[in-house]
Amino acid sequence: MKSIYYLRFHPEITKEPIICNLIKEVAVEVNILRAGIDARKGGFMVIELGGEEASIKNSIGFLTKRRVGIDEISSRIHYDADQCVHCGACTAVCFSGALGMDNESQLVFAPEKCIACSLCLKACPLRLFSFSF
Ligand code: SF4
Numbered sequence: 001m002k003s004i005y006y007l008r009f010h011p012e013i014t015k016e017p018i019i020c021n022l023i024k025e026v027a028v029e030v031n032i033l034r035a036g037i038d039a040r041k042g043g044f045m046v047i048e049l050g051g052e053e054a055s056i057k058n059s060i061g062f063l064t065k066r067r068v069g070i071d072e073i074s075s076r077i078h079y080d081a082d083q084c085v086h087c088g089a090c091t092a093v094c095f096s097g098a099l100g101m102d103n104e105s106q107l108v109f110a111p112e113k114c115i116a117c118s119l120c121l122k123a124c125p126l127r128l129f130s131f132s133f
Pocket residue numbers: 093094095096097098099113114115116117118119120121129
């Protein structure tokens with residue numbers, strides 16, 4: 001299985017090789033999708049974890065124990081579905097498959113597939129997407 005998470009790094013832990021140790025100590029695949037970290041200010045990382053369900057659970061435990069804040073990516077992207085006019089413009093830029101049109105030409109949003117590339121933020125003419133990073 002694969003799951004995408006948003007990680008928060010406090011300045012006190014930015015110098016620790018946490019992701020490196022995660023890969024060494026837990027049998028899990030780590031794909032870094034996006035990162036913005038400053039050693040003095042802390043930062044964030046969007047990662048995809050792949051492997052057995054137990055490995056992903058162990059990874060979350062590993063990160064939590066090392067004071068890394070961890071949220072599912074779906075809790076970080078906000079979409080104002082009530083205002084959507086289903087023009088489909090956002091689907092053209094979403095290469096992760098999080099945005100698509102159904103058989104009735106209605107937008108379907110699967111936030112668990114989002115990789116936080118932020119391309120839809122500008123692609124939507126009504127600016128219906130936002131991130132809380
Ligand atoms: S940020 Fe937008 S365009 Fe990028 S993967 Fe997520 S939903 Fe798709």
